[in-house]
Amino acid sequence: MLTIGEFSRLTHLSVRTLRRYHEGDLLEPAVVDETSGYRYYAIEQIPTAQVINRLRELDVPLGDVQRILRSPDPGVRATLIADHLQRLEAELDRTRAAVASLRRLLRPDPAPIKVELRAEPARTVAAVAAVVDEGEVEAWFAGAMAELEVAVGDAVTGPPGGTYDNSLFEQGRGHALVYLPTAAPPRTGRVHAATLPAAELAVATHVGEHDGIEVTYGELGTWVVKNAMSVAGPVREVYLVGPRDASDPAAWRTEIGWPVFRVT
Secondary structure, eight states: OEEHHHHHHHHTOOHHHHHHHHHTTSSOOSEEOTTTOOEEEOGGGHHHHHHHHHHHHTTOOHHHHHHHHHOOOHHHHHHHHHHHHHHHHHHHHHHHHHHHHHHHHTOSSOOOOOOEEEEEOOEEEEEEEEEEEGGGHHHHHHHHHHHHHHHHGGGBOSOOEEEEOHHHHHTSEEEEEEEEEBSSOOOBTTBEEEEEOOEEEEEEEEESOGGGHHHHHHHHHHHHHHTTEEEOSOEEEEEEEOTTTOSSGGGOEEEEEEEEEEOO
């Protein structure tokens, strides 16, 4: 048996950490002296202690650490770890996008945004629409777009797009519609024909990952205000180049179109 101090030296875990692992039911000593309360560990517990430490370094929640250690099924353990790694990767992606947005916002002399006024005619598209919460848009979009791609197949005639009501941004819940252009929109499942009305659009292109798009929105909105225009309807996005077209986020291009009219 090893004293807690000896076990600490062998595992490079502090005595305080080992006590915390014991109190959290993560790593119980092999023996606890009933009289003195001293903790003693077995040599066979060294790998377990190291696994716990690595999991905690990855910020795996204590409950998940317990399930990983207690599960006899290697597949279950692997799934729990993989799920957490996916969450870490998603957080890392969000952090990278936030850093990119901050760098863009903090540029001393930002280049002026290029805005085009464009008259868009009415057109009919294959669409999926719903009222969604702001935090659910990404998951809903992925499912709706996958359904559209299956329904439309090779009959698509242009890049995908979407329209988003102002209430989605202002109240955190609103109507969203994603679409694929096609000459003959099918009707199957949630997919149906929808008409995008004719509109005068102020259009700017966002370059890169979608997570940083709010900066481009702000710049486009500033241009609209400075040019004495007002927003006249739900914002439109067209995904000219996206993850399906290019693996490098630097190549992604999203057109933002605000329906506008001139204030007199």
